[in-house]
């Protein structure tokens with residue numbers, strides 16, 4: 001078969017320009033593919049169908065601001081319980097604390113142009129952990145906060161705050177630890193008792209048995225932690241806001257005022273994590 005001369009010789013200027021444009025297009029496409037592969041950790045599949053204006057890269061542990069990611073930052077808010085799954089039922093119901101705090105934090109982030117909050121589930125609906133993590137990943141979340149509250153059926157004395165970042169040895173453990181420390185430091189400054197020394201701990205499952213270790217134990221373990229801190233393609237922290245079996249914790253950290261205090265602390269910790277200036281407190 002005889003080939004057209006023009007196809008290979010690129011004699012005309014126009015053909016040359018077109019070809020350069022095509023080559024540049026291919027190069028850009030290749031570069032985009034290489035980048036997509038390098039930012040996507042093994043074992044997790046990101047989605048190309050995220051709705052939020054995720055302008056930056058996946059979150060890098062350490063310094064999101066310096067990694068080139070630009071606001072608005074996408075922050076996934078996970079109410080730890082919903083629908084039929086009401087969580088602990090003590091002096092107040094865990095579900096109400098989760099949803100109320102998420103609602104208040106959502107409002108704070110939504111009114112700050114640096115953030116794009118994303119719910120992992122609508123209020124009142126059951127969603128599996130897998131689905132909630134997938135919702136965060138589909139929305140290109142750069143940080144995830146899962147809100148729970150503790151209970152101790154054996155004694156009313158147990159009280160205080162603790163949180164669980166993505167554990168050591170995982171892709172996003174460093175960023176998650178930094179976020180966890182920002183939260184716990186602020187909880188401590190607000191007068192909350194920090195459990196486990198600094199309020200940050202790791203949780204692991206041996207079968208169905210849960211093992212909790214303090215954050216000083218940074219040994220890398222193969223046992224899985226909570227699904228909501230293992231599955232997201234970004235740093236994730238699960239907080240236990242207070243003990244719903246302790247009257248003082250309930251007075252301080254639940255209800256409209258208590259959840260608002262906690263939401264403000266989470267908001268300021270998110271701002272510290274991404275290096276933005278928090279909006280002035282309405283209170």
Ligand SMILES: [Zn+2]
Nearest residue numbers: 080087148149
């Ligand atoms: Zn819970």
